[in-house]
């Protein structure tokens with residue numbers, strides 16, 4: 001299981017996760033989108049909306065954006081809602097179009113959910129869905145369409161007979177590194193294919209770096225003249241310290 005932590009900076013706790021939390025259960029969501037887990041987390045951290053979730057999971061990895069001892073605005077049940085204040089929120093990616101990569105993301109979510117249940121010493125009754133707290137939204141839409149009991153059975157199978165991959169890889173405890181830009185401006189892109197430019201780093205600018213993915217440096221930087229963070233990818237790897 002590959003878990004990457006790209007945690008929200010403390011300066012954004014007031015917006016994204018203002019309350020301390022002792023988790024009591026897990027809430028399953030579908031993103032209703034077709035973006036990867038890294039893109040979902042980077043977008044969630046980057047904007048200033050009062051919307052947040054702990055992890056996004058795609059067909060390759062689990063990306064955590066908020067620590068489990070902070071609350072997230074995930075359940076649409078208000079400032080003191082049980083879902084918003086006590087749940088670990090997991091977003092399954094690629095639910096808009098569905099297909100194989102969604103199924104694989106769902107499978108990885110089931111495995112990770114079983115892993116968390118074991119860690120907390122919880123039973124299957126601790127697995128909730130967004131619609132338990134806010135039925136109007138119909139989330140997790142595609143998981144419900146394919147069958148909620150089917151998903152719970154997948155989780156159960158990892159708790160009982162299928163072994164859980166406890167071998168946590170890639171960056172689970174990797175400290176956030178520094179990116180020191182060189183003497184020229186460096187473009188920052190939304191994706192590792194570098195097709196969508198979202199900003200740039202000034203010469204010699206330093207910022208946080210989450211590591212290297214697909215040969216690109218993932219950076220978190222402050223947008224000039226604001227207190228907003230953006231996360232994206234740079235081509236030049238020489239800046240990773």
Ligand SMILES: [Zn+2]
Pocket residue numbers: 028029030074130139140
């Ligand atoms: Zn949801």
